[in-house]
Amino acid sequence: MGLLETFRTAFESIVANRMRSMLTMLGVIIGTMAVVLLLALGEGVQAYFNAQFATFGSNQITVSPDNSVAGARLTNNDVKAIRESVGSAKRVVPQVSGNLNVVANGAGKGFNVVGTIPENFAMRTIGVQEGALFSDADNNARLRVAVVGYQAAIDLFGSQPVVGQTILVNSVPFKVVGVTEKKGSAGPKTPPTTPSLCR
Numbered sequence: 001m002g003l004l005e006t007f008r009t010a011f012e013s014i015v016a017n018r019m020r021s022m023l024t025m026l027g028v029i030i031g032t033m034a035v036v037l038l039l040a041l042g043e044g045v046q047a048y049f050n051a052q053f054a055t056f057g058s059n060q061i062t063v064s065p066d067n068s069v070a071g072a073r074l075t076n077n078d079v080k081a082i083r084e085s086v087g088s089a090k091r092v093v094p095q096v097s098g099n100l101n102v103v104a105n106g107a108g109k110g111f112n113v114v115g116t117i118p119e120n121f122a123m124r125t126i127g128v129q130e131g132a133l134f135s136d137a138d139n140n141a142r143l144r145v146a147v148v149g150y151q152a153a154i155d156l157f158g159s160q161p162v163v164g165q166t167i168l169v170n171s172v173p174f175k176v177v178g179v180t181e182k183k184g185s186a187g188p189k190t191p192p193t194t195p196s197l198c199r
Contacts, residue, residue: 060123093120103168104156111152113169121147121180131163131178138177146174150182 014021063082065072076094083092095116102111120126121133130153134145146167153162153176165176 091119091123093117093123095120100170101168102152102156103171104165105160107156108168109155127181128178129181131176133178144172144174145177147178147180148176149180153179 063074065074074094079092079094083089086092093116095114097112097114099110100113101108102113103109114120117139118134118136126133128147129150131147133147134143138145146169148156148162148167156162156167157165162176162179166173167176168174
């Protein structure tokens, strides 16, 4: 059977079984589209998570005290020792955090509050949307100032102006000096962050 005869036989078969042929073609088209969509979705999700993880930094390590030892903690002397012994480290940033009650305008809510130094913002590529980030001068003077995350500002103050307001962190007053920029919906959420807790 020649090639022309093969095509003629195939065409006659398609014409004779139109419904079956249409369903077969539809299945092939849907299957191809599904594969293309899944590949595109997979690449999109991968790109999204790569962008999110990039905000954390792929060249960072975290050093924590041994949780199995009661009362174990890292001190400022430990931070100094790491800075001096790891010459290749661009930044050594101490941080302490805990779930604390934060009150604004008489209403309280639990937040993961972070005490740290200004370098933490640069390390985590956190920008400011309103006001300013606290400075080394604020840190050295042990001022009770705080920077709140974009979502935390909404949770605490709604649509009210935030900079200059006072929040109570476990009943201790802190002046809000800045609000961080908004991150992606699944990105890192910046909690209320202060220098005074990192002591």
